[in-house]
Amino acid sequence: MSKVLLNKEDIGRIITRMAHEVIEKNKGVSSLCLIGIQRGGVHLAGRLAARLEEIGGQNIPVGALDIALYRDDIAVRKEQPVVRRTEVPFEINNEKVVLVDDVLFTGRSIRAAMDAVMDFGRPSAIQLAVLVDRGHRELPIKADFVGKNVPTSIDETVKVEFEEDGLEDRVVLEWV
């Protein structure tokens, strides 16, 4: 069973709103950079940056972060997570880093991502932007910018699909 939570238009509007929120909170876009978490977060970071550049009139550095090597479940998983590329081709020291992910769930990915970011330097702040917050946190982590809050039960799945992967933009809730 499944239900479409957000379609292409919804996602477009949400990204526009989140861009405004990011600018409001940071009083502009100077010394701001975006880092998307592989894989969905990377697509979102690209779109959010494009919006921010339109509104703020300034280039925003965008990076991609793979957190496989920082996960806390490597020893207990059946299989090693696939190691994807990490590209942070800019200085993050004293910059404001906005981490971008598609779904915020247990918070463990974000913990791993923060550790990974810290290995690149010492940002002046790390903020978190997510398209969907589905609850069930296992760590004390909270997003600064949320596209949509979706109350879910633990055995449901939130799937985010992107045009960049050859699919239609949408967020789907699936359950058995």
Next chain:
Amino acid sequence: MGLKSKDLIGIKALDAADIEQILDTAAGFKDVLGRDIKKVPALRGKTTVNLFYEPSTRTRTSFELAAKRLSTDVINFSVSTSSVVKGESLRDTALTIQALGADFIIVRHSCSGVAHFLANNLDASVVNAGDGTNEHPTQALLDLFTIREKKGVIRGLEVAIVGDILHSRVAKSNIYALKKMGAGVRLVGPPTLVPDVLKDLDVEIYSDMDRGLKDVDIVMMLRIQVERQGKGFFPTTVEYFRNWGLTPERLSMAKKSALVMHPGPMNRGVEISSDVADGMRSVILDQVTNGLAVRMAVLYLLAGVKG
């Protein structure tokens, strides 16, 4: 996905998908090596033991660094200072190391089959760092990674492996790996070191260097083990160089875009001239850097195979 065995004994037991997965994973680790902080916490709390029964600087150092950059603890067991000189058997040494809590045992030995033997007797993951004249799988993997990085593909390339194929575990692992990935392989060298029976490996054999190198994409040189001089394989190193040494003139037989590789350590003036070794087409130092990324990938993937 994931590798099927807890050990990496040889390329022979891998399939193309395994090789592809190791190379893809290594690409992620190569990124890590370019950072200021070159260490990731992936294998924190694990222990790696380097068990080297043969002298080695680069392979041991490479494994040691790879293991450290994954945050494992590393112990180097060098045979000359261990109880092996007191007569301890290989199996007892290995069991002792395992009892100390080793998760990875990297082994090099002058006898073929040692890595396989240890893998069967230990729960720890065993990685073959060279066993006799059998295999040296991580060298072949780093060679393939380097080829793929520079050429974009492996399938369809023509690779000449030149030198002492008979005694070379590097050559054997590379032949298996290149064939599995769809490259053509030629073996070039004196008939004493490149015997005709190797044809069974589905390769072409050339004793004439110029013909062997004609239009190849990759020239992979092997180290001539100088200690073999005087045992009837070739008369003198001078004569060897004259016939099979890689000089700029010889290299001009290969494609203009051809790469020159060597697993090291090099004997300049025996199998390769300095002009070529330090030349534009040489990727010899890239091989060393890539070796780190590939060995990190191997340890990382093996850690995911639950016994």
